[in-house]
Amino acid sequence: MTALRLGIAGLGTVGAGVLRTLEQNSAMITARCGRAIQVVAVSARDKNKARNFDIKNLQWVDDPLALAGMPNVDVVVELMGGDSPARQLVETGLRNGKAVITANKALIAGHGMMLTQLAEAKQVVFAFEAAVVGGIPVIKTIREALAANKISEIQGILNGTCNYILTQMRLRQMSFQAALQEAQTRGYAEADPLFDINGTDAAHKLAILAALAFGTQLDLNAVSAEGISGITPDDIIFAEELGFRIKLLSVARHHEYGLEQRVSPCLIPLLSPLASVENEYNAIQIQGDAIGHLMLVGRGAGAEATASAVLADIMDIAAGRHALPFNVAVSALQKCLPPAAEKSRSSFYLRLVVSDQPGVVADIATILRDHKISIESLLQRGRAMAAGVPVVITTHETMASAMQQAAAKIVKLPVVLEPPCVLRIENN
Numbered sequence: 001m002t003a004l005r006l007g008i009a010g011l012g013t014v015g016a017g018v019l020r021t022l023e024q025n026s027a028m029i030t031a032r033c034g035r036a037i038q039v040v041a042v043s044a045r046d047k048n049k050a051r052n053f054d055i056k057n058l059q060w061v062d063d064p065l066a067l068a069g070m071p072n073v074d075v076v077v078e079l080m081g082g083d084s085p086a087r088q089l090v091e092t093g094l095r096n097g098k099a100v101i102t103a104n105k106a107l108i109a110g111h112g113m114m115l116t117q118l119a120e121a122k123q124v125v126f127a128f129e130a131a132v133v134g135g136i137p138v139i140k141t142i143r144e145a146l147a148a149n150k151i152s153e154i155q156g157i158l159n160g161t162c163n164y165i166l167t168q169m170r171l172r173q174m175s176f177q178a179a180l181q182e183a184q185t186r187g188y189a190e191a192d193p194l195f196d197i198n199g200t201d202a203a204h205k206l207a208i209l210a211a212l213a214f215g216t217q218l219d220l221n222a223v224s225a226e227g228i229s230g231i232t233p234d235d236i237i238f239a240e241e242l243g244f245r246i247k248l249l250s251v252a253r254h255h256e257y258g259l260e261q262r263v264s265p266c267l268i269p270l271l272s273p274l275a276s277v278e279n280e281y282n283a284i285q286i287q288g289d290a291i292g293h294l295m296l297v298g299r300g301a302g303a304e305a306t307a308s309a310v311l312a313d314i315m316d317i318a319a320g321r322h323a324l325p326f327n328v329a330v331s332a333l334q335k336c337l338p339p340a341a342e343k344s345r346s347s348f349y350l351r352l353v354v355s356d357q358p359g360v361v362a363d364i365a366t367i368l369r370d371h372k373i374s375i376e377s378l379l380q381r382g383r384a385m386a387a388g389v390p391v392v393i394t395t396h397e398t399m400a401s402a403m404q405q406a407a408a409k410i411v412k413l414p415v416v417l418e419p420p421c422v423l424r425i426e427n428n
């Protein structure tokens with residue numbers, strides 16, 4: 001059988017991982033697909049950049065879009081990231097009747113419906129396993145292995161960079177910036193790491209998973225996203241003292257009244273399986289009516305782990321295995337509304353920095369009482385050497401909107417010296 005011929009755009013962390021793994025495991029991959037997989041052309045920004053793999057035997061094209069028009073390319077592999085020229089490459093590849101593989105979650109979250117419809121119309125394969133949590137085969141698992149299940153909830157740690165930062169801040173007392181820099185050096189972060197730390201990257205992944213799991217139209221605007229930049233080393237220590245760990249948690253929950261989709265830093269119990277998922281590892285817990293509870297854990301970022309997912313998609317094409325990206329045609333996906341704000345309830349962690357003077361706690365407690373928020377515990381540490389002392393309050397379950405309103409009033413108290421840190425406590 002003839003080889004499956006690839007044109008790869010993007011030779012960075014993921015592209016390099018794909019080329020290295022393909023070379024290293026070439027005989028085994030060929031045997032498993034029944035045919036060879038051959039890279040015929042590559043493209044990146046800078047032809048002369050030093051790379052830790054050899055591209056001299058591969059055809060180089062300056063313009064990545066050219067890959068979509070090359071007659072000797074069967075599969076376009078988009079590993080550049082970002083919007084342009086990635087979107088044009090994927091779209092042109094599909095229009096030209098080529099199979100397309102991408103790891104670009106921003107692209108799928110923003111344009112996944114349109115691109116999938118195009119692939120349907122052209123009857124070509126469009127696959128993006130690597131776009132969601134790197135090496136963990138979550139798309140295949142939901143789409144194929146759990147196809148018979150009605151899924152009610154997905155919850156997990158979907159961003160390796162944030163998980164790496166939070167882990168290193170706790171274990172090595174690293175500063176936020178130093179930990180982020182290390183995550184960037186290790187190839188975990190997005191080209192613009194703001195996408196990682198403000199929750200956008202996790203929101204992209206959650207939107208894709210929610211569409212797949214709940215059979216709903218992919219709608220990034222329905223996902224609320226909050227990042228980890230407000231988390232201080234003190235929050236991490238206080239959370240542990242209270243029996244919790246802080247994780248950037250992504251939750252998609254099906255309620256009778258709508259589909260909740262949110263990304264936010266949360267306190268989760270130390271004994272929860274997600275609490276021990278550290279560094280660049282990601283995890284997804286899925287609740288299905290037949291399977292019950294299922295948890296997948298693995299490397300959510302990094303060269304070889306992500307290459308593993310890209311190559312699995314390529315090998316499916318080589319072996320003639322096809323699946324609809326969202327299990328059903330895009331036209332069969334349902335519109336799903338987010339739940340009304342008043343339906344969102346949680347217990348909360350509230351950390352304040354206040355002047356060390358009598359009556360402060362009473363002022364704060366009064367505002368909470370006025371918003372019908374009941375205090376579960378209160379922690380105050382030492383007398384201030386300088387400006388302020390931290391006060392940490394946990395609440396019983398309350399409406400999220402009431403907590404927001406109370407926090408907005410509390411911050412206006414003259415004794416409150418910094419904007420409060422308000423985090424959900426997720427006990428599920």
Ligand code: NAP
Pocket residue numbers: 009010011012013014015043044045046047049064079080081082084085103104105106130131133134187188189190191300301302303306
């Ligand atoms: P990266 O290391 O920054 O590599 C990007 C590659 O694309 C580089 O080779 C770059 O060329 C090339 N490129 C960028 N803009 C280009 C342009 N305008 N024209 C031609 N080539 C261009 O990124 P990455 O980490 O590999 O990520 C690639 C994609 O995979 C992104 O969508 C990312 O979200 C996704 N992803 C990444 C990971 C991960 O762990 N890193 C995991 C899952 C998914 P030069 O090399 O010449 O600069």
Ligand code: HSE
Pocket residue numbers: 131132133134158159160161162188189190196201300301302
């Ligand atoms: N920047 C992403 C992360 C890469 O840190 O999770 C994997 O999608």
